[in-house]
Amino acid sequence: MSGYHMSPDEFRQRGHEMVDWVADYLTNVADYPVNSQVDPGAVRNALPETPPEHPEPFEDVVRDLNEIVMPGITHWQSPNWFSYFPANSSGPSLLGEMVAAGLGVQGMLWSTSPAATELETVVVDWMVDLLDLPQGWKTTGPGGGVIQMSASDSAHVAMVTARELASTAAPLDSLVVYASDQTHSSVEKGARIAGFSHMRIIATDDTFAMDTDAFATQVAEDRAAGLTPTFVAASIGTTATTAVDPVRAIAEIARREGMWVHVDAAYAGSAMICPEFRHHQDGLDLVDSYTFNPHKWMFTNFDCNLYYVADRKPLIDAMSILPPYLRNEATLSGEVIDYRDWHVPLGRRFRSLKLWFVLRHYGAEGIRHHIREHVALAQGLAKRLSDDPRFELVAPHPFSLVVFRHSDGNEATLRLAADLTATGRVSLAPTTLGDTTAIRVSIGQTNTTAENVDVLWAMIDEMS
Numbered sequence: 440m441s442g443y444h445m446s447p448d449e450f451r452q453r454g455h456e457m458v459d460w461v462a463d464y465l466t467n468v469a470d471y472p473v474n475s476q477v478d479p480g481a482v483r484n485a486l487p488e489t490p491p492e493h494p495e496p497f498e499d500v501v502r503d504l505n506e507i508v509m510p511g512i513t514h515w516q517s518p519n520w521f522s523y524f525p526a527n528s529s530g531p532s533l534l535g536e537m538v539a540a541g542l543g544v545q546g547m548l549w550s551t552s553p554a555a556t557e558l559e560t561v562v563v564d565w566m567v568d569l570l571d572l573p574q575g576w577k578t579t580g581p582g583g584g585v586i587q588m589s590a591s592d593s594a595h596v597a598m599v600t601a602r603e604l605a606s607t608a609a610p611l612d613s614l615v616v617y618a619s620d621q622t623h624s625s626v627e628k629g630a631r632i633a634g635f636s637h638m639r640i641i642a643t644d645d646t647f648a649m650d651t652d653a654f655a656t657q658v659a660e661d662r663a664a665g666l667t668p669t670f671v672a673a674s675i676g677t678t679a680t681t682a683v684d685p686v687r688a689i690a691e692i693a694r695r696e697g698m699w700v701h702v703d704a705a706y707a708g709s710a711m712i713c714p715e716f717r718h719h720q721d722g723l724d725l726v727d728s729y730t731f732n733p734h735k736w737m738f739t740n741f742d743c744n745l746y747y748v749a750d751r752k753p754l755i756d757a758m759s760i761l762p763p764y765l766r767n768e769a770t771l772s773g774e775v776i777d778y779r780d781w782h783v784p785l786g787r788r789f790r791s792l793k794l795w796f797v798l799r800h801y802g803a804e805g806i807r808h809h810i811r812e813h814v815a816l817a818q819g820l821a822k823r824l825s826d827d828p829r830f831e832l833v834a835p836h837p838f839s840l841v842v843f844r845h846s847d848g849n850e851a852t853l854r855l856a857a858d859l860t861a862t863g864r865v866s867l868a869p870t871t872l873g874d875t876t877a878i879r880v881s882i883g884q885t886n887t888t889a890e891n892v893d894v895l896w897a898m899i900d901e902m903s
């Protein structure tokens with residue numbers, strides 16, 4: 440091969456080495472301190488200020504990866520990862536990602552790689568059945584699904600669509616967004632991005648679910664003040680405690696007012712592959728849009744977010760622009776889907792490939808098995824904590840997150856979290872709920888087992 444390129448043979452050799460590198464990493468990941476121990480600037484200062492003018496040996500790059508980059512890694516794939524919701528992963532997902540990078544296609548239009556569009560359509564339609572979502576959300580119905588980067592993107596697109604619909608009948612500065620005090624911050628950010636000038640934060644009850652009476656009262660007050668209730672976000676599995684908002688009750692109020700209802704099931708959506716959790720999503724037949732992240736708890740590495748709408752027309756009306764350079768016969772025929780019309784970016788990765796690899800490798804039964812395992816581990820830990828007078832559970836634990844506090848109060852809770860994390864053997868995140876400081880134990884990394892949770896419990900027990 441001429442010039443500076445890596446030849447296919449060298450790529451094959453280096454590729455095998457790097458697959459070994461990743462496999463070794465995943466085999467030994469539990470041996471690293473879970474949270475990176477470096478000081479700010481350590482990685483940056485160890486690297487040259489100027490880029491290389493001349494080619495460097497691949498071995499040198501791998502050496503620096505090992506010596507400079509790795510100490511600055513926080514090990515999300517450690518089985519001792521208990522802090523934020525997982526961003527879990529799996530062999531089939533990594534392989535699907537590698538193939539997608541190898542193919543290097545841009546799936547912005549059907550015509551720019553028909554398989555990228557059609558595989559995505561198949562996979563998002565499969566997920567409707569797997570999670571028991573409304574059948575009308577399949578591409579064969581009025582709705583449809585699309586893969587985006589993040590749940591935040593989905594919320595932002597939903598809000599722009601709702602704004603476009605509402606602003607045909609009401610002034611932009613009268614539109615109001617509603618969310619609970621537990622809703623993910625992406626909704627507030629979306630309200631800013633979409634240009635809403637009114638956002639109402641609705642109180643939650645003692646389970647941290649939205650208080651629907653407070654919601655109905657606020658909507659009535661806003662209506663009486665001449666404002667236009669436009670958008671409400673309901674959560675199935677909030678970030679702090681995995682609280683579940685009463686989707687049906689919220690949607691019934693919102694529909695009477697002609698509002699857009701968006702459901703954020705970013706983390707807990709994965710659990711719906713198990714029928715026993717589906718009562719938590721009652722009311723989806725009344726909502727306009729829904730999002731969940733296979734990249735959190737479905738063994739599919741970041742990024743992979745699914746966004747569904749009950750009716751795709753307003754979404755496409757809000758997002759579609761057809762400049763001359765994108766015109767092509769297939770698009771003009773109206774017979775194909777161009778997913779660039781379903782979100783903000785034009786270019787799009789072939790994300791469905793890794794999800795397809797995952798679904799085929801595990802089958803629904805494999806995913807159910809591991810989700811149930813994680814939930815059982817969380818329930819077991821919750822029992823140990825609630826049976827012990829030194830601790831209190833501060834929220835219900837319907838999925839695989841347990842939130843607890845030290846009975847001695849906030850200071851003792853913070854100290855316990857700090858002591859546990861300082862060992863480097865686990866990663867945990869404190870959170871605040873009103874005046875209460877609590878510790879979130881989020882179980883969901885692909886390889887977390889009973890042994891990891893037993894060790895965590897032994898550490899909590901010893902340090903309390």
Ligand code: PLP
Nearest residue numbers: 589590591623676677678703705
């Ligand atoms: N919604 C909820 C409930 C979350 O917990 C999170 C992240 O943890 C998000 C949305 C944002 O997800 P993303 O990083 O995909 O934007």
